[in-house]
Each structure stands twice: as structure tokens, then as C-alpha cells.
Amino acid sequence: MPGERPAADEAVVLDRDGCQTIAARSMQTGTENVRLAGETSGLYVFVATMEKRSLFGLIKSQRQPVRVTDRTGVVRLQRAHAELLSTSVQHIARDLERLLTRLTDFGDAGRALPDAHVLVGARLINLSGLADSEQAIKLAEAELEALPPDEPLVIVATPKSV
Numbered sequence: 001m002p003g004e005r006p007a008a009d010e011a012v013v014l015d016r017d018g019c020q021t022i023a024a025r026s027m028q029t030g031t032e033n034v035r036l037a038g039e040t041s042g043l044y045v046f047v048a049t050m051e052k053r054s055l056f057g058l059i060k061s062q063r064q065p066v067r068v069t070d071r072t073g074v075v076r077l078q079r080a081h082a083e084l085l086s087t088s089v090q091h092i093a094r095d096l097e098r099l100l101t102r103l104t105d106f107g108d109a110g111r112a113l114p115d116a117h118v119l120v121g122a123r124l125i126n127l128s129g130l131a132d133s134e135q136a137i138k139l140a141e142a143e144l145e146a147l148p149p150d151e152p153l154v155i156v157a158t159p160k161s162v
Contacts, residue, residue, distance in 0.1 A: 022075065043119050
């Protein structure tokens, strides 16, 4: 019936604009500052570029907060600063290796891989905390092996130094 509300256990699917509004609210900025940076069949990835000033406004740095929402508007992943890469199942090994290598930090304690998540469909595959990039790639390949090669993915990676 028109005007009926969904039952309490039914999730309301939002359009992209509705999810963008929720992501903007989560980032505490206006929707005009938030853009869609990637998507899968079940998730939207939104980013905003924000400028942070320090030392009485003399030093400026940019951050790229990221929010991943599902189609019902629930924020499933949030990062204060992250890098994204849209790819597909067939290119996951190459693209994940490239992103992990670029964002790996080297310090007194040795090498620190970035925290990484692979988004596919409505799933988030957490690759954070692994010892090396080879482990992360093998785990991602194992999780994705049943999917078609052209299935779209988004990789979200956060360097440890941020």
C-alpha cells in the first residue's frame, strides 16, 4: 500500500544520494565535499578531501577520509585517511601488490604493511595485520577464487604512518 512503512526487520534500500548524505554526515562535512570513488554490487565508497591546518594555520596537510556504506546506508568501514584502487578479480594480485608496496612503511621496527580491505559485492575482506604482502595476496586470491574474473573490486588501504 502507498505510504506503508517497511516492517522493523526489513532494510530500506537507499539510492546513491541517500548513502552519500549518510557518508557526509559521518565525515562531518557537506555532501558537496563528498564524492563517489568506487562501488561494488553491494557497497558504495565515498571520499572527501579535507584540509587540516596546524601551527597557527601555517602548515596545511590534506586528508582523504573514506566511508564505505552498504545499500541500506550503514557505514561498514571508515578510515580517517586511505587510498583506493578500483580493480577486478583477475587483476587483484598485481594491483594489491602495487598498492601494498607503495604504502608500506619502513621504520625502526622493520616493515609495516598498510591496513587493507578488499570490497567485493557486499563483503569486506580484511587483510590487515598480515606479516607480508604475499600472505595478503594469497588470502585475497583464496577468498575470490569462486568469482568471475571481471567481478569489480575496490581495495581500501590505510598506511600505518597516518
